[in-house]
Amino acid sequence: MKKKEEKSMEYAIKNINYENAQDWKKVSNVINAFFNSNALFSACDLNLFKFLDNQPNCTLSNIAKGLGLSIYSTRVLMLSITNTGLVEKEGDKYCNSSAASSLLVSESPNSLLSWVKYMQLISRESIGYYTQSLKDSTNRGNGFIESQNANSIYERFDEKIEFSSMFNNAMKSLSHNLVKPLIDIPEFKNISNLIDVGGGGGEVAVTLCQNYENLNVTILDKKNTCDMALENAKKHGLSLRIQCRPVDIINSTKWIPEQESSVLMSHFISFFEPDEIRKIYTIAKQYIKNNNKLFIWDTMSNDNETGDMTASRLSMYFLNTATGRGMAYPASEHIDILKSVGYTIDTIYDVDPIEHKLIVASVK
Ligand SMILES: C[S@@+](CC[C@H](N)C(=O)[O-])C[C@H]1O[C@@H](n2cnc3c(N)ncnc32)[C@H](O)[C@@H]1O
DSSP, X not given: OHHHHHHHHTSOOOOOOOTTXXXXXXXXXXXXHHHHHHHHHHHHHTTHHHHHHHSOSBOHHHHHHHHTOOHHHHHHHHHHHHHHTSEEEETTEEEEOHHHHHHSSXXXXXXXXXXXXXXXXXXXXXXXXXXXXXXXXXXXXXXXXXXXXXXXXXXXXXXXXXXXXXXXXXXXXXXXXXXXXXXXXXXXXXXXXXXXXXXXXXXXXXXXXXXXXXXXXXXXXXXXXXXXXXXXXXXXXXXXXXXXXXXXXXXOSOSSSOOOOEEEEESOGGGSOHHHHHHHHHHHHTTOOTTOOEEEEEEOBOTTSOOOHHHHHHHHHIIIIISXXXXXXXXXXXXXHHHHTTEEEXXXXXXXXXXXXXXXXXXX
16 A cells, blocks of 8 residues: 555646546446456356355466466456456455355355356347347347247247256246245235246245245146156155146136136246236136235336336347247236236235335235
């Protein structure tokens, strides 16, 4: 510190005013945002976070040696990744931030590495087609996964097992983290049967069963995904409480034989257009009797549709990459549709930091 002060005494440092500085910064930050995600992808590819977790307080030359990179590459890597805030530097030593330790190290139970991989290999690959998708109002971004017949990315995944398992692993790591706010919701304590529409690999069902001891879950999803969910339930000793049924939700009017149940739609309903959502909410009503509830758990935009980041990103992904329809709708739109088909709204739980809302509704 002393040296720096002395050195700065050697010459004057003067600021020059730049008239457009604020505008420049605003635009430049947006233009360059993808460099940050690329810094993250490469840091994950090179196992930087795992390395720093095993050897905190490392110098640049230790990192270079550990990762097998030149000093020059390591300087650039560490400049780019400290700029994201995911790695911190004190003196000449580098350490993982707590976010990196918790979410970006493969051994962590909360690891998001498979999601990072999915975003790199699928979302980033496809998003260059966004302008064309906007012009054609459909998903032009998934053509890089070749297919004769399929349209949505999920149908394309079904034809290519490596993509399908990449998606399922990414979803599993996301769900594992994003289900946590649901583990202490009073309305779940009073129900014994839950239909989990588009329940995926069962991560949500497993966590709910582990936390609500009276709960039995029936997962509805595609055949391959149901098989994964059954495996997952077995792995957690929950085979007796988690069942699965392969159903095409959008093309059937009765999903399972009549039963009294609550219904959960977790990260599912935003895939669809408002007319389809209306249809899905209407079909769900036939199961929701007595004190049962409909639970909608999803990313939702703010009511003004000006953000936030996840709602914006997810909506671009739906239009350009996933299905060519759907978006992160504001909660107010779900509420309007629910009321129009005969629901009353009980409670809205807001988990602002992850831009998620849980809408709890009853049938009138
Ligand atoms: C984003 S994942 C959500 C998984 C889980 N509910 C969660 O919150 O983590 C959406 C799931 O919906 C399923 N899905 C999408 N369209 C479907 C349809 N028409 N019929 C059945 N399942 C569908 C997909 O296969 C996928 O597993």
